[in-house]
Amino acid sequence: MLRMVNIIEKKRNGQTLTKEEIVFFVEGYTAGTIPDYQASALLMAIYFKGMDAEEQAHLTMAMVLSGEQIDLSEIEGIKVDKHSTGGVGDTTTLILAPLVAACGVPVAKMSGRGLGHTGGTLDKLESIKGFHIELTNEAFVAQVNRLKLAVIGQSGNLTPADRKLYALRDVTATVDSIPLIASSIMSKKIAAGADAIVLDVKSGDGAFMKTAEDARALAESMVAIGKKVAKKTMAIRSDMSQPLGYAIGNALEVKEAIQTLKGKGPEDLTELCLTLGSQMIVVGGKAKTLPEARTMLVTVMKNGAALKLFGDLIEAQGGDRACIYDLSLLPTAKFEIDVYASRSGYVTKLDADDIGTAAMLLGAGRATKEDKIDMAVGIVLKKKIGDVVKKGESIAVIHSNREDVEHAVSLLQEHIHIADEVVVKPPLIGEIITQ
Numbered sequence: 001m002l003r004m005v006n007i008i009e010k011k012r013n014g015q016t017l018t019k020e021e022i023v024f025f026v027e028g029y030t031a032g033t034i035p036d037y038q039a040s041a042l043l044m045a046i047y048f049k050g051m052d053a054e055e056q057a058h059l060t061m062a063m064v065l066s067g068e069q070i071d072l073s074e075i076e077g078i079k080v081d082k083h084s085t086g087g088v089g090d091t092t093t094l095i096l097a098p099l100v101a102a103c104g105v106p107v108a109k110m111s112g113r114g115l116g117h118t119g120g121t122l123d124k125l126e127s128i129k130g131f132h133i134e135l136t137n138e139a140f141v142a143q144v145n146r147l148k149l150a151v152i153g154q155s156g157n158l159t160p161a162d163r164k165l166y167a168l169r170d171v172t173a174t175v176d177s178i179p180l181i182a183s184s185i186m187s188k189k190i191a192a193g194a195d196a197i198v199l200d201v202k203s204g205d206g207a208f209m210k211t212a213e214d215a216r217a218l219a220e221s222m223v224a225i226g227k228k229v230a231k232k233t234m235a236i237r238s239d240m241s242q243p244l245g246y247a248i249g250n251a252l253e254v255k256e257a258i259q260t261l262k263g264k265g266p267e268d269l270t271e272l273c274l275t276l277g278s279q280m281i282v283v284g285g286k287a288k289t290l291p292e293a294r295t296m297l298v299t300v301m302k303n304g305a306a307l308k309l310f311g312d313l314i315e316a317q318g319g320d321r322a323c324i325y326d327l328s329l330l331p332t333a334k335f336e337i338d339v340y341a342s343r344s345g346y347v348t349k350l351d352a353d354d355i356g357t358a359a360m361l362l363g364a365g366r367a368t369k370e371d372k373i374d375m376a377v378g379i380v381l382k383k384k385i386g387d388v389v390k391k392g393e394s395i396a397v398i399h400s401n402r403e404d405v406e407h408a409v410s411l412l413q414e415h416i417h418i419a420d421e422v423v424v425k426p427p428l429i430g431e432i433i434t435q
């Protein structure tokens with residue numbers, strides 16, 4: 001008979017756990033028959049001794065099987081999901097979903113709200129008047145078959161084991177273990193019904209992974225899990241040492257997304273979407289090579305098909321599609337306040353995390369689950385790393401519904417660094433990791 005104490009000892013000694021042992025742990029902990037103290041000890045042993053790809057795949061699937069799994073089998077084609085490890089001003093889902101769907105890959109997206117600097121994808125979409133994110137499973141499937149695209153809130157009891165383990169990791173200093181993060185993320189994507197997965201693993205000040213080495217290791221772990229569980233998976237490492245694009249805030253990011261779908265978006269955001277989108281089209285089986293996929297994406301951006309599909313999505317889910325042609329129909333803040341450069345020079349650093357915090361303090365994000373988001377507010381940067389700045393020039397615009405924004409102004413002045421020497425721009429896209 002399996003005993004938890006032996007499993008802990010085995011991992012403590014650096015040995016490899018079997019599938020049976022991992023399943024025993026996950027099932028027992030979820031059911032409450034294994035206590036927190038033993039689960040904590042095992043998590044700490046995993047933190048120090050690691051897990052090989054096989055063990056990570058078993059952990060992933062045990063967590064998938066701990067709860068409901070979304071059945072997308074009624075949707076024709078390969079269902080591709082994308083996951084980003086998160087950053088500041090990351091609007092990619094709003095752009096990628098219609099872009100990729102316009103190339104024929106079905107996008108059945110379940111998104112979240114979450115805590116942080118701005119709302120999640122669902123919050124951003126809800127800044128569009130009338131847009132609703134609740135569809136029955138049948139309506140969801142029917143919409144994806146009709147339009148190739150639907151974005152809804154997560155329903156059902158997905159990966160309860162991950163939820164319970166994550167809460168325990170949070171209070172036992174075992175969150176930042178790459179095998180645990182990799183299996184946590186992959187379990188959620190698989191339970192949500194993905195056939196194939198594209199991952200955007202970010203590194204830098206504004207990201208979960210602070211160094212490129214850690215981000216690469218996480219990406220490699222997730223791609224290896226995908227291979228073991230027969231889900232086509234590709235990953236990129238991307239830079240999050242400065243916010244993505246210029247806009248940080250809910251309606252502000254929807255506007256930026258619409259501009260990007262029109263081919264008039266910020267260079268970095270556009271490039272990231274084309275890179276991730278190409279991978280989604282390749283794993284979705286609609287193109288053989290990444291360059292071929294990229295050409296398809298550029299075409300639907302140029303000919304307006306992706307923007308039209310975003311309009312169709314809005315209309316299908318109760319919103320007013322007119323906003324894609326008239327951005328003034330989206331929520332707008334009462335005040336726009338410029339932040340001025342205190343000296344001349346070059347922008348050398350934008351502390352993504354602190355700039356995100358400034359947006360949150362304006363009301364763009366939630367600090368606790370109960371907080372209400374102000375859709376209209378946020379920050380629009382005017383400078384990115386490497387740009388020239390003149391003293392007294394506007395470097396950012398604060399969109400606020402309150403006149404008193406001194407705190408945000410000083411955060412921005414402190415965290416948009418200006419110096420005499422020009423620095424090398426950090427490359428946006430790091431390596432591509434494939435199976």
Ligand code: URA
Pocket residue numbers: 166175180181182184185208
């Ligand atoms: N995000 C996740 O979903 N899981 C982790 O373990 C860490 C970050």
Ligand code: CA
Pocket residue numbers: 088089090091243244245246247248253256
């Ligand atoms: Ca942005």
